[in-house]
Amino acid sequence: MRRPNILIAAVALVLGLVASPVTAQALPACSISGTQAVPGGYAVHLDCQSGGYFRGVGTTLNDANSAVYALQQYAANTGVVCRADDPVAATGGYEARLDCRSSGYYRAVGTSVTSAATQAFDFRTLAATTGIVCSSTAPTTATGGYLAYLDCAKSGFYRAVGTYLTDAETEVVALLTLTRQTGKVCRHSSTDTVTGGYQVTLDCAKAGFFRGVGSTLTDASRQARALAG
Numbered sequence: 001m002r003r004p005n006i007l008i009a010a011v012a013l014v015l016g017l018v019a020s021p022v023t024a025q026a027l028p029a030c031s032i033s034g035t036q037a038v039p040g041g042y043a044v045h046l047d048c049q050s051g052g053y054f055r056g057v058g059t060t061l062n063d064a065n066s067a068v069y070a071l072q073q074y075a076a077n078t079g080v081v082c083r084a085d086d087p088v089a090a091t092g093g094y095e096a097r098l099d100c101r102s103s104g105y106y107r108a109v110g111t112s113v114t115s116a117a118t119q120a121f122d123f124r125t126l127a128a129t130t131g132i133v134c135s136s137t138a139p140t141t142a143t144g145g146y147l148a149y150l151d152c153a154k155s156g157f158y159r160a161v162g163t164y165l166t167d168a169e170t171e172v173v174a175l176l177t178l179t180r181q182t183g184k185v186c187r188h189s190s191t192d193t194v195t196g197g198y199q200v201t202l203d204c205a206k207a208g209f210f211r212g213v214g215s216t217l218t219d220a221s222r223q224a225r226a227l228a229g
Contacts (some may be wrong), residue, residue, distance in 0.1 A: 030072060035061060038086045040094045041113035044068045055083040057096065059114040067117055074121075082124060087113045091139045092146040092165035096120040103127075107135040109148060111166040119169055134176065139165055143191045144198050144217035148172040155179070159188045160221060161200060167218040171225065175202075178229050186210070186228050191217065200224045 030048040037043075038057055044064040046054040052075070056068030067084065075081045082100040089095075090109050096116035098106040106123040110116035119136075127133045134152040141147070142161045148168035150158040158175045162168030179185050189203040194213055200220040202210045212223025 032065075035064070038113070039089055040087055043084065043086070046072055048072060052081050053083070054081070057084040057087055057113055057117050059112045063114040063117075067114075067121075070121065074124075078128065080124075080128070082121075084117060084120075087116060090165070091141060092168075093139075095136065095138075098124060100124055104133060105135070107137075109136045109139050109165055109169050111164045115166045115169075119173070122173075130180075132176070132180075136169065136172075139168065142168075142217070143193060147188065150176060152176060156185055157187070158185075160225075161188050161191055161217050162221055163216045163218040167221075171218070171221045174225055178225065182229060184228060186225070188221075191220075202228050204228050 029050055030046055033047045034045040041057060041059040042061045042064045043055055043057045046068045054068050054071045056064050056071055058064035058067050071082050080100055080103045082098050085097040085099055087094045087096045093111040094113045094116045095107055095109050098120040104127055106120045108116050108119035108123055123134050132152055132155045134150055137149040137151055139146050139148050145161055145163040146165045146168045147161050150172045158172050160168055160171035160175055162171050175186050184204050184207045186202045186204040189201040192199045197215040198217045198220040199211055199213045202224045210224050210228040212220045212227060214220035214223055
């Protein structure tokens, strides 16, 4: 005798769900407006009715798509609108450029467009959270790899080496982190070949020199930084 009541309740529940769908307004009113090839990868364009226009870049189309949505989400959370300019070829890889209008213009380098673009966005978040404004300058070759440079305006100038450009960029950012944590300002001083690999020397001003060795340039750079820290 209870089955009709159960059936009626189930039907009412279904009708209630149909009558109250998730509305389009609950999602960002955005749409992909185009894609294009850029040096080293692709760009994706995103138009949002309430949040403006965004552009992200990456080595693959998927990477560029993820990047543009990250920029849209960042704008939704902070009110700061950033767009990626076309990447340019650099020694050992690419330079990515992020234009955040009045909130700054950020450059970063990496072996791939994706790694460079990711670091450029990290520079923006660093500036927003700490007030430290940094951008990469043109990289150069080094014995066994590449030399990356980081200009942080009032917070100092850094340089570091790595086997690949992304490694060098990671190391130079790590030197900035070392300064923030310990107060030591360290920069790459020299690179030498040794039996079995490389030796990297860091000049940490009043704290002295620190030398690390490793099978690769990145390994030696990491060890020198660890000794300095």
